[in-house]
Amino acid sequence: MELLDLYLALFVSFFKIGLFGFGGGYAMLPLIQHEIVDTHQWITINEFTDIVAISQTTPGPIAFNSATYIGYSAVTEMGFTSGYGILGSAISTLAVSLPSLILMTLVTAFFFRLKNNPWIQSALSILKPAIIGLIASAALILITPYNFIDYKSWIIFGVVLIASLKKIDPILLIFLSGVIGLVLY
Amino acid sequence: MKQYWEIFLVFFKIGAFTFGGGYAMIPLIRNEVVDKKGWLEDEEFMDMLAIAQSIPGPIALNTALFVGSKRLGFKGSLFSGAGVILPSFIVILLIALVFTQFKDNPVVERIFKGIRPAVVALIVSPLFSLGKSAGVKWKNLWIPIVVALAVWQLNISPMYIVLTAIFLGITHFIYLKKRVNK
Structure with a gap:
């Protein structure tokens, strides 16, 4: 029964993440962090950083990537075999996608002209700048002693930030940072 | 099919x-x-x-x-x-x-020590261009700042941030509409 409870908790958490994940991508990170790291403690903030790193180098939205990874690791960490872990992955990934499926079906069924609807536009007027704040908080939350061990970490941060603003491919930057880590540490 | x-x-x-x-x-x-x-x-x-x-x-x-x-x-x-x-x-x-x-492999750990600060830099970097397209100006710059501090320091769930932002946006709209009607 412990397993069923865990599956249910994963489903509810990732459904919430899908439902309140406005802005997609990095804007969803603080919500994922809040549910998964703070509330349920399925993973630590350190593991969370590594999942974000993996997400930045693999295809697909971060929300799917974290659902798939956490669904697996939360179940196997509790001592269940990897077969149950894979089911946990599937449940979490489905749960994070479900709100979009429901909302998109409604949107296309009624073909709301959301773009010009004044109610939707007014709801978005404060939500849009708030989403920028959510992305900023994702970065602030990840500035931890584990992620920034010394001054060299800050140099890597600065160089990657400038390179990324100059539109250099993020996957290449992650790869190079990994090589630098291997050389420096 | x-x-x-x-x-x-x-x-x-x-x-x-x-x-x-x-x-x-x-x-x-x-x-x-x-x-x-x-x-x-x-x-x-x-x-x-x-x-x-x-x-x-x-x-x-x-x-x-x-x-x-x-x-x-x-x-x-x-x-x-x-x-x-x-x-x-x-x-x-x-x-x-x-x-x-x-x-927990030491080589993997060293690689990740280099990657982790880069991860944070990649989150920061789109903020400027996204901020511009989201209509962030000096006048409403307080919104992202308050949100970031609330989530980061006060540990408020982003869920409540989203709900509050939608509520305030719609309230503001109703207020403007009433004023126009008067």
Whole structure:
């Protein structure tokens, strides 16, 4: 029964993440962090950083990537075999996608002209700048002693930030940072 | 049935090649859906993007669901949705199976020591351009600052931030409407 409870908790958490994940991508990170790291403690903030790193180098939205990874690791960490872990992955990934499926079906069924609807536009007027704040908080939350061990970490941060603003491919930057880590540490 | 698998394959391809997700994949989707397949007109694509960004969830998924549903109904959206989700599901599952064994390996640890600050830099870097397109100006700069501090320092759930922002936006609209009517 412990397993069923865990599956249910994963489903509810990732459904919430899908439902309140406005802005997609990095804007969803603080919500994922809040549910998964703070509330349920399925993973630590350190593991969370590594999942974000993996997400930045693999295809697909971060929300799917974290659902798939956490669904697996939360179940196997509790001592269940990897077969149950894979089911946990599937449940979490489905749960994070479900709100979009429901909302998109409604949107296309009624073909709301959301773009010009004044109610939707007014709801978005404060939500849009708030989403920028959510992305900023994702970065602030990840500035931890584990992620920034010394001054060299800050140099890597600065160089990657400038390179990324100059539109250099993020996957290449992650790869190079990994090589630098291997050389420096 | 052939049409369903076609839409599945197109979105499988999009799902497999959209690294990082989000805004990076919009040109790729446009190329497939508008230029190659002609499933949407250019203007429809722009409207669809506005909708995909107005509702919660990853933009890639919302786009896939919209195109699938518009072309082949609800069942079509199931195929396009599955297509866009599956590549990352398979890749991450393989990584989860392997990485959980290797994460304490000293070489992997050294690599990740270099990667972790880069991860944070990659989150910071789109803030400026996204801020501009979200209409952040000096006048409303306080909104993202208050939100970031509330989530970071006070540990407030982003769920409440989203609900509050929607509530305030609509309240402001009603207030303006009443004032105009008077």
